[in-house]
Amino acid sequence: MNSFEISGPCRMAGSIVPQGAKNEALQVICATLLTSETVFIDNIPDILDVNNLIQLLGEMGVEIDRKSPNSCSFKAANVNLEYLQSTDFRKRASSLRGSIMIMGPLLARYGKAYFPKPGGDKIGRRRMDTHFYGFEKLGATFEFNPNEIFYTVHAESLKGRYILLDEASVTGTANVIMAAVLTPGVTTIYNAACEPYIQQLCIMLTRMGASISGIGSNLLTIDGVKELGGCNHRILPDMIEVGSFIGMAAMTKSEITIKDAEPEHLGIIPLAFKRMGIQMEIRGNDIYIPSQDNYTIETFIDGSIMTIADAPWPGLTPDLLSVFLVVATQAKGSVLIHQKMFESRLFFVDKLIDMGASIILCDPHRATVIGHNHENLLRGSVMTSPDIRAGVALLIAALSAQGKSVIHNIEQIDRGYQNIEKRLNQLGASIRRV
Structure with a gap:
């Protein structure tokens, strides 16, 4: 120590x-899972939490090209979903709370996602209900294994809906946004968090081809698209x-x-x-x-x-x-x-x-x-x-x-x-x- x-x-x-902003970095790095094309991110903070997330995505099959300590390209063309059931995934993901935001992109793109109970700071209760409530409103089924403390969400199909979040959770909002951008129909998220991190995530997603209005407010309207492309993004x-x-x-x-x-x-x-x-x-x-x-x-x-x-x-x-x-x-x-x-x-x-x-x-x-x-x-x-x-x-x-x-x-x-x-x-x- x-x-x-x-x-x-x-x-x-x-x-x-x-x-670069740590909280923004965790969100936009997870968002690279939404496309098979290359996403380049600049001004990435060279810190433990962010580096662990990048390493986790690499283990999932994402092609990582670290241009410098503060810039990196991601290409999630061949994500290995079987790895998400492995002991190694559970160990890595559970040590980093921000990695919970891989669930929205995986659910939207592949129709299923898995995650262990996340770790992070010991600063009190940090419930995950908002994330899964949003996924369920989009049509996903949520399962929880209390013996292994393991979350599963899956869906045959998702559909845009009106969602009133029970709290303005930043990570919960980010997860639901990332699930909604590839979901057919119109999704309305009310009581959304609107921190600069969320605004930056939405700006990056629109560069990738997403249709999002209301950025910067607590009322977001997302018109789902079939696919997203690559982009360049700089973190605040x-x-x-x-x-x-x-x-x-x-x-x-x-x-x-x-x-x-x-x-x-x-x-x-x-x-x-x-x-x-x-x-x-x-x-x-x-x-x-x-x-x-x-x-x-x-x-x-x-x-x-x-x-x-x-x-x-x-x-x-x-x-x-x-x-x-x-x-x-x-x-x-x-x-x-x-x-x-x-x-x-x-x-x-x-x-x-x-x-x-x-x-x-x-x-x-x-x-x-x-x-x-x-x-x-x-x-x-x-x-x-x-x-x-x-x-x-x-x-x-x-x-x-x-x-x-x-x-x-x-x-x-x-x-x-x-x-x-x-x-x-x-x-x-x-x-x-x-």
């Missing part, structure tokens, strides 16, 4: 380029990494420019950081964060404590709440962090409390943070990363802390952040992988 050793506090300066910058860098700059009093951040795709993220008192300037396609000795959390108009909460897009993404929480520990003022979606995602706060943070964990979904205004630095500590987003939040805390910190289980961070220690060390951080 690898670890990070961090010597703090680190005050950094310079420019950094965000990686990762808005979670952009947000992580904004929080890191404020927490460490650093002056950082985030290059090629594409601010127009960040939604409410910049506004949420401004409510935390963090200054930034949009300079064309870049975001400049000046060095700040302190930052003051706003209150609501009536003077009540600010609440930072996640919500379906265009609300604040839940993947950044861990970063907002750690940034608040050195702010002036107090804030309530409300993580509505996952009940285990705030359980890393005990590690911040050990570092000297003033946090009250109200319940599994809410934490109140009383900021230190940089008057009392966090102290170095030994900790373990529980998931991707908490892991990078702990890394930000360690960069601002006095003394040496050690973060174990950094494979969790590697799942979502590309060469993070090398890139931050170039800005002046002191991070050593051991």
Whole structure:
């Protein structure tokens, strides 16, 4: 098990380029299964989760040509469906939650798909009902083997239908979209997720020949086509990494420019950081964060404590709440962090409390943070990363802390952040992988 050793506090300066969006990459890579023609994808993040998915597709028979660490072509002309029943497939697929999105393309193209119970972050219940409800509405039959925890969907034929999703699940929406683009008739998906990841998936599918309207809204209309072709696609910058860098700059009093951040795709993220008192300037396609000795959390108009909460897009993404929480520990003022979606995602706060943070964990979904205004630095500590987003939040805390910190289980961070220690060390951080 690898670890990070961090010597703090680190005050950094310079420019950094965000990686390609992890969540988008997982979707568009799965979408390459919808065609027998070549699909070229650029700006792929060179991270563990994405690389494992690419390897899984290769084992399924997809021709993979890795042009560079960040670009790859896929040709799914000869998919081996028998491999999906193998022990190796179950082992590989169950370790990567994002690979659940191979089911929609396989169902649409071959009329059947198989999948084991997916793994991923241990951040609370992450049910799969939305995926299978959508498949059933299109005419598929869903079977679940509780003894082997194995899902099967199959259909003699599919037909476009009106589908009202029970929740605006991003991966669930993506799976149903990919099943619907090759399904005869018109499919209407209401309460669809509309994050930039979903928008990018729809844009790529239309380049491949799909007919999708309503992109960017929660009401999608898909007119099924007989087949899709190849295309070229470039992945957006990762808005979670952009947000992580904004929080890191404020927490460490650093002056950082985030290059090629594409601010127009960040939604409410910049506004949420401004409510935390963090200054930034949009300079064309870049975001400049000046060095700040302190930052003051706003209150609501009536003077009540600010609440930072996640919500379906265009609300604040839940993947950044861990970063907002750690940034608040050195702010002036107090804030309530409300993580509505996952009940285990705030359980890393005990590690911040050990570092000297003033946090009250109200319940599994809410934490109140009383900021230190940089008057009392966090102290170095030994900790373990529980998931991707908490892991990078702990890394930000360690960069601002006095003394040496050690973060174990950094494979969790590697799942979502590309060469993070090398890139931050170039800005002046002191991070050593051991």
